[in-house]
Amino acid sequence: MASNRPAPQAVYVPNDDDFGSYDEGSFEEWNPTEESVRPVRGRHRVHKKSGGGLARSSTVLGVGVIAAVGAGGIATAQDGKPPVSISMPDLGVVTDSLPEAKSLPGVGSLISGDDTSDTTTTAAAAAPLTAAGVSAADAEQGNTHAGEALRARIMQQAENQQDQADTAVRAAAEDAAAKKAGEEADAQRKAAEKEADAKAAAKKKKEEEARKAKAEAARLAKLAKSYVIPTSSYTLTSHFGDAGSMWSSGHHTGLDFAAPTGTPLKAVHTGTVKEAGWAGAYGYRTVLELEDGTEIWYCHQSSLNVSAGQKVSTGDVIGRVGATGNVTGPHLHMEVHTADGTGIDPLGWLQGKGLNP
Structure with missing residues (x-):
């Protein structure tokens, strides 16, 4: 945002004693014309000399040159042209149309005697432009430069995303390991159950065979009592x-x-x-x-x-x-x-x- 130019200081007007003796007839009065004076923008102060008016001397020429420079251009003396009156804008109207100085970043602190300046606005105005967008967390981490702060945030976000990806990978690996362990445990359990069933079946079969053998032996023993070998000494x-x-x-x-x-x-x-x-x-x-x-x-x-x-x-x-x-x-x-x-x-x-x- 452009700022207004500072108002020009009051023009110093020397007196006759500053220049010594001079000949009044050797100088002509300088009168600015419309062609030699550019339109003036901004605020200007006009110093009014106390006394009866300007003397026609070299002092008048110096004052005119200084006034022309302060108005925004150098005027040249023109012989034989009528003088042009210069009207100055009303200072109060111009002032009313301008924004409050306190509302401009970095300006309120430059106005002397402004005791009502807001501390936060002053601190923000005094801060460099590179600090824009720097949060309190960034400042605590020592990142006071906007670019560095942005880079740190991007790096932090990348680290967070990487941590999330690593966490997801670890979780998937743990789930796979748990599933595999469960499947292995289930397979071992089934194998143990199958082996136990086989042993139980073998034991049951053996017991059944023993029972049958015992029953057959009892039957044969009973039959043996009712059957004999047909001869002896054979x-x-x-x-x-x-x-x-x-x-x-x-x-x-x-x-x-x-x-x-x-x-x-x-x-x-x-x-x-x-x-x-x-x-x-x-x-x-x-x-x-x-x-x-x-x-x-x-x-x-x-x-x-x-x-x-x-x-x-x-x-x-x-x-x-x-x-x-x-x-x-x-x-x-x-x-x-x-x-x-x-x-x-x-x-x-x-x-x-x-x-x-």
């Missing part, structure tokens, strides 16, 4: 399914107990004698039918102790070991047939009854 020589030309079917169909002739033969279980007599290649044979329809064949006997239709109990002697029929020596040829007539392994059948020949 040696197993041929088993079910053995191949050989000595058997008409090409394989052995029973279990051979080699024993001395005359060794007693016993009923393996309670039943009824279905047949007792000569049977060709089997020699003397006894067929014992059990309650479930199973048939037990006793072959190659030397003698028979029962007859058809006779009921016997477990352990009863039904005949004796011999070598009758197609044989190579004394032995008991034992065969087992199911109710439908199918021949099965006698050794396995005896073991199923709790017996171990």
Whole structure:
């Protein structure tokens, strides 16, 4: 904002004593004209000389030159032109149209005698332009220059944004780590549960097998009391399914107990004698039918102790070991047939009854 020019000081007018003696006829009166005087702007003071008027001397010329310079231009004396009157503006009107000096930044403090100047306005006016926009926080941090303060704010904002980004990254990493840890813990828990279930299942299976084995042992023990091995003092020589030309079917169909002739033969279980007599290649044979329809064949006997239709109990002697029929020596040829007539392994059948020949 432009400020008004200071008012010119009062013109000093020297007296005759300052210049010594002079000749009045050697000087002409200087009268400014409209062409030689520029319009005057601003406030001007006109000094009125006390006394009767200006003397026509060199003093008058000096005063005119000084007045012309103060009015804004140098006037030149023009011969033969009429004088031009100069009108000065009313000082009060000009003053009223100007703003209050106190309202202008940096001006109120320059007016002497202004005791009502506002302290805040004075401090703001005295402050340099580079301090514009500097906040109290900036001042506390030592940033009193507007550019430095702006740079500091930008840097602070960038640091805050970076801190927020770092915090977000850390939070995301922590969430990912927590999620991964949770998944690993869940996987470990499931693996532990699966292993525990497998162990429990294995234990249960083992216990079930033990229970079944115990029950089977009890059953066989009970059966063993009701079943017996058909002879004693024997040696197993041929088993079910053995191949050989000595058997008409090409394989052995029973279990051979080699024993001395005359060794007693016993009923393996309670039943009824279905047949007792000569049977060709089997020699003397006894067929014992059990309650479930199973048939037990006793072959190659030397003698028979029962007859058809006779009921016997477990352990009863039904005949004796011999070598009758197609044989190579004394032995008991034992065969087992199911109710439908199918021949099965006698050794396995005896073991199923709790017996171990």
